Amino acid sequence: MKKFSIVIAGGGSTYTPEIILMLLDNLDRLPLRSIKLYDNDEERQNHVAKACEILIKEKDPTIQYVATTDPEVAYTDVDFVLAHIRVGKLEMRSLDEKIPLKYGVVGQETCGPGGMAYGLRSIPGVLENIEYMEKYSPNAWMLNYSNPASIVAEACRRFKPNSRVINICDMPIGMEHTIARILGFKSRKEMCIRYYGLNHFGWWTSIKDKDGKEYIQDLIAHQLKYGNCLADDDASYYTDSSWFDTAKKVKDIIAIDPTMCPNSYFQYYLFGDDMVAHTDPNYTRADQVVDTREKRVFGECARIEKVGTAKDTTLQIGIHAEFIVDLATALAFNTHERMLLIVPNNGAISNFEKDAMVEIPCIVGKDGYEPLTVGEIPHFQKGLMEQQVNCEKLVVDAYEQHSYLKMLQALTLNKCVPNANVARKILDDFIEANKAYWPELK
Ligand code: NAD
Ligand code: G6P
Numbered sequence: 338m339k340k341f342s343i344v345i346a347g348g349g350s351t352y353t354p355e356i357i358l359m360l361l362d363n364l365d366r367l368p369l370r371s372i373k374l375y376d377n378d379e380e381r382q383n384h385v386a387k388a389c390e391i392l393i394k395e396k397d398p399t400i401q402y403v404a405t406t407d408p409e410v411a412y413t414d415v416d417f418v419l420a421h422i423r424v425g426k427l428e429m430r431s432l433d434e435k436i437p438l439k440y441g442v443v444g445q446e447t448c449g450p451g452g453m454a455y456g457l458r459s460i461p462g463v464l465e466n467i468e469y470m471e472k473y474s475p476n477a478w479m480l481n482y483s484n485p486a487s488i489v490a491e492a493c494r495r496f497k498p499n500s501r502v503i504n505i506c507d508m509p510i511g512m513e514h515t516i517a518r519i520l521g522f523k524s525r526k527e528m529c530i531r532y533y534g535l536n537h538f539g540w541w542t543s544i545k546d547k548d549g550k551e552y553i554q555d556l557i558a559h560q561l562k563y564g565n566c567l568a569d570d571d572a573s574y575y576t577d578s579s580w581f582d583t584a585k586k587v588k589d590i591i592a593i594d595p596t597m598c599p600n601s602y603f604q605y606y607l608f609g610d611d612m613v614a615h616t617d618p619n620y621t622r623a624d625q626v627v628d629t630r631e632k633r634v635f636g637e638c639a640r641i642e643k644v645g646t647a648k649d650t651t652l653q654i655g656i657h658a659e660f661i662v663d664l665a666t667a668l669a670f671n672t673h674e675r676m677l678l679i680v681p682n683n684g685a686i687s688n689f690e691k692d693a694m695v696e697i698p699c700i701v702g703k704d705g706y707e708p709l710t711v712g713e714i715p716h717f718q719k720g721l722m723e724q725q726v727n728c729e730k731l732v733v734d735a736y737e738q739h740s741y742l743k744m745l746q747a748l749t750l751n752k753c754v755p756n757a758n759v760a761r762k763i764l765d766d767f768i769e770a771n772k773a774y775w776p777e778l779k
């Protein structure tokens with residue numbers, strides 16, 4: 338069987354070691370000859386680079402490994418680019434979240450005002466990495482899960498329409514692990530689902546078993562009572578207590594439209610006031626990540642490096658990351674697996690803009706993806722999605738035209754922001770904070 342070469346762009350991410358463990362656990366279906374880490378920050382990548390080398394050597398010493406900050410070394414002779422860069426790193430995430438909070442507005446780093454700021458930083462970083470791929474390995478595929486995924490996907494559609502980039506998100510998969518537990522399936526792979534929306538902004542409309550039996554009404558009834566968790570779940574089933582709170586909040590979200598099952602990210606757009614009330618403006622999600630995931634992963638990597646072995650490691654396979662192997666396998670071996678991807682609508686949602694990037698089921702094979710048809714969607718979902726998609730398109734306009742007004746319109750349109758006065762205050766603070774990253778807006 339052919340063996341593949343992979344580069345992980347954003348090698349210094351806290352997700353890298355767990356993705357590597359996941360790749361190493363799936364060598365039977367996706368054989369590898371080379372794994373490379375690439376980051377533009379050597380110091381940060383060095384937190385994980387040596388431990389990753391040890392993990393790989395101990396599992397399969399025939400796999401070549403290099404950690405580099407040289408794009409040519411990184412991108413030459415690769416089949417897949419797994420891209421998870423964070424332009425500005427967690428320091429800037431912290432500001433994305435805290436600046437709006439100064440004005441009583443939830444920041445939210447993907448679809449809230451924080452995500453708009455992050456989008457303007459991410460676009461050039463992602464485009465730069467696509468250009469490296471096209472220069473050094475033009476036949477490779479980029480599996481991109483760099484956030485904010487919707488804005489990044491819109492930028493890819495506009496500026497790199499013919500590039501071999503597929504934008505994806507792990508959130509529906511994470512939620513489906515719980516949905517499977519709620520409905521009594523052994524695994525989410527036993528479920529055949531229908532879902533539509535934008536990234537971090539969508540709904541499940543059908544969940545069937547292999548015989549075609551529909552379970553969505555059972556799930557709706559359960560979520561109305563408990564949210565997206567089991568009655569007796571505790572925080573140990575979730576990444577941390579904040580994700581457990583998020584799962585429970587689905588109860589309030591679904592009460593607004595109990596005809597379909599929402600992505601839990603709607604808590605930020607529909608209950609921004611509750612989010613603000615429960616957030617310490619000086620200690621947001623970015624701080625929690627630094628104090629928990631980053632400490633845990635970097636600490637364990639340092640320990641592995643010191644003892645020289647990963648035999649007794651506490652690092653675990655990133656279960657959310659299984660979609661990365663599924664997607665790469667589908668592209669490599671033409672499996673025609675059905676997966677949720679962020680793709681141009683092109684009529685799949687018949688009453689929604691053609692050129693919107695939507696998250697819908699697609700069939701994936703060696704030539705890429707073929708989206709499935711969704712049909713017409715109801716007013717409530719359509720209205721929310723239209724507001725959000727136009728807000729995100731305005732961010733890409735602002736990037737393209739270096740336009741202050743477009744960015745002001747984007748923030749004014751954002752569902753989390755109450756009015757244009759507040760939008761302007763947030764924007765002016767964002768401009769100050771993002772001087773090193775944003776184009777100069779005129
Ligand atoms: P992180 O800051 O820990 O790591 C990101 C790394 O990217 C850093 O080491 C940074 O130096 C590097 N980087 C920044 N700009 C770069 C560039 N131009 N080229 C190469 N490397 C660059 O971030 P994290 O919290 O681990 O998250 C990584 C990314 O993955 C974020 O964008 C996050 O939002 C995203 N993510 C997405 C999903 C999804 O479902 N789509 C899931 C998890 C994480
Ligand atoms: C989910 C989303 C990602 C997002 C992450 C943030 O996995 O799908 O897009 O990056 O949550 O999680 P964190 O633990 O960093 O707040």
Ligand code: MN
Pocket residue numbers: 486505506507508537
């Ligand atoms: Mn996501």
